[in-house]
Amino acid sequence: MTDARITAVINFVREGSRVADVGADHGYLSIELAASGRAKFVTATEKNLQPLQAARKNISAAGLDNLIDTRHGDGLQVLSAGEVDTICIAGMGGALITKILDESPEVVQSARQLILQPMNASDKVRAWINENGWAVDDEDLAQVAGIIYEIISAVKSSEVTPKKFKRASSPLTKKFLSQRAQKLRRVLDEMSKSPEARTSEKFFATRDALNALQREIDGLT
Numbered sequence: 001m002t003d004a005r006i007t008a009v010i011n012f013v014r015e016g017s018r019v020a021d022v023g024a025d026h027g028y029l030s031i032e033l034a035a036s037g038r039a040k041f042v043t044a045t046e047k048n049l050q051p052l053q054a055a056r057k058n059i060s061a062a063g064l065d066n067l068i069d070t071r072h073g074d075g076l077q078v079l080s081a082g083e084v085d086t087i088c089i090a091g092m093g094g095a096l097i098t099k100i101l102d103e104s105p106e107v108v109q110s111a112r113q114l115i116l117q118p119m120n121a122s123d124k125v126r127a128w129i130n131e132n133g134w135a136v137d138d139e140d141l142a143q144v145a146g147i148i149y150e151i152i153s154a155v156k157s158s159e160v161t162p163k164k165f166k167r168a169s170s171p172l173t174k175k176f177l178s179q180r181a182q183k184l185r186r187v188l189d190e191m192s193k194s195p196e197a198r199t200s201e202k203f204f205a206t207r208d209a210l211n212a213l214q215r216e217i218d219g220l221t
């Protein structure tokens with residue numbers, strides 16, 4: 001069963017890709033990628049046996065065993081360098097996403113695109129991208145049951161070409177940025193209560209981040 005979040009991830013996958021779906025869970029992303037023909041082949045990895053078995057069942061029921069390989073294991077560690085050109089890691093926290101990428105440098109290096117959908121700490125994911133020779137080449141937002149998710153596509157920094165991000169024309173952008181600004185305001189309010197916190201570096205960095213965010217919101221039409 002796909003939803004707007006999974007669809008937004010799929011929309012970033014290039015036609016004919018060999019995709020790793022890391023943390024495949026029920027296998028819906030893998031199934032949709034293979035069924036739509038967008039991916040030429042999918043390798044679905046899953047650390048936990050129960051979701052892996054569910055994914056295998058769903059993949060067989062969809063008649064896609066010939067297009068999706070399932071592997072039991074941690075992150076990208078069950079793949080070899082060069083096996084996939086696109087790595088999707090969706091529905092996990094930002095810290096776990098960067099850990100998975102850090103633990104398999106050869107597999108990551110051999111890919112040409114990363115599609116990452118962090119459930120939190122997207123700043124950590126962005127920092128990882130910038131510090132490891134990659135660059136964000138597109139971004140989108142998707143809303144499911146009132147929650148807005150960020151989807152980030154990255155390519156090697158030498159391959160990036162300037163373009164208008166999908167997110168820029170998303171009707172969700174204003175709501176998403178306003179929610180984020182609200183969170184920062186709450187953090188600043190809390191910090192203001194302590195003399196030590198309100199003179200800390202973190203306080204000034206958060207205030208700068210809020211100001212930048214507010215400028216971005218004000219600049220939206």
Ligand SMILES: C[S@@+](CC[C@H](N)C(=O)[O-])C[C@H]1O[C@@H](n2cnc3c(N)ncnc32)[C@H](O)[C@@H]1O
Nearest residue numbers: 023024025045046047048051073074075090091
């Ligand atoms: C919340 S689900 C997200 C499923 C799917 N990727 C999606 O976006 O809908 C996270 C899945 O990742 C799996 N997982 C967590 N850590 C993992 C790891 N290090 N390697 C592989 N799978 C992992 C969990 O067992 C779970 O099935």
